[in-house]
């Protein structure tokens with residue numbers, strides 16, 4: 628019982644820790660420098676984790692280099708990366724918490740229905756962070772701002788998956 632109470636507190640704690648104004652600005656400005664590289668970002672995720680690519684019926688088993696040039700890939704990349712942009716636009720303002728919850732709730736519901744497990748979302752996170760490290764001006768402050776933001780988002784997501 629105690630264990631679950633502590634666990635529940637941790638989950639709530641993870642959700643309830645908003646980013647500072649500085650952290651939010653850092654996440655938003657670094658994201659602004661790559662947010663339109665949608666195809667590049669999704670391709671980096673698939674390259675790092677072919678098991679994620681394999682879950683997309685349209686893309687499973689196909690050669691990534693040629694997929695990258697297809698309209699279908701661009702459309703999907705736009706949806707997924709665009710979703711991240713929607714979330715990032717909302718961070719740093721507590722009044723946006725309900726909107727963030729709604730978006731994460733939709734993501735959790737649609738992906739739960741597809742049987743996507745937390746482990747695969749963690750892979751996505753790792754690949755996204757690696758992409759950022761390689762493509763934005765990265766330093767310890769940038770890293771801790773992104774860690775805080777992603778911890779919040781993944782905390783909310785995993786509570787609903």
Ligand code: HEM
Nearest residue numbers: 679682683684685706707710711737738741743747748751
């Ligand atoms: C981590 C592993 C993930 C897997 C395996 C996965 C898988 C999928 C699949 C199979 C679809 C349906 C594609 C289709 O219609 O043919 C989809 C749709 C979508 N995914 Fe993911 N996804 C993952 C992570 C994410 C993440 C991290 C985001 C956003 C941050 C995201 C956002 C979306 C969006 C916006 C759609 C389109 C709307 C919808 O159908 O829900 N996905 N995903």
Ligand SMILES: *[C@@H]1O[C@H](CO)[C@@H](O)[C@H](O)[C@H]1NC(C)=O
Nearest residue numbers: 717719720721722723724726
């Ligand atoms: C925070 O969000 C609310 C509701 O969307 C908006 O009215 C307000 O202007 C925002 N505040 C800042 C500082 O952006």
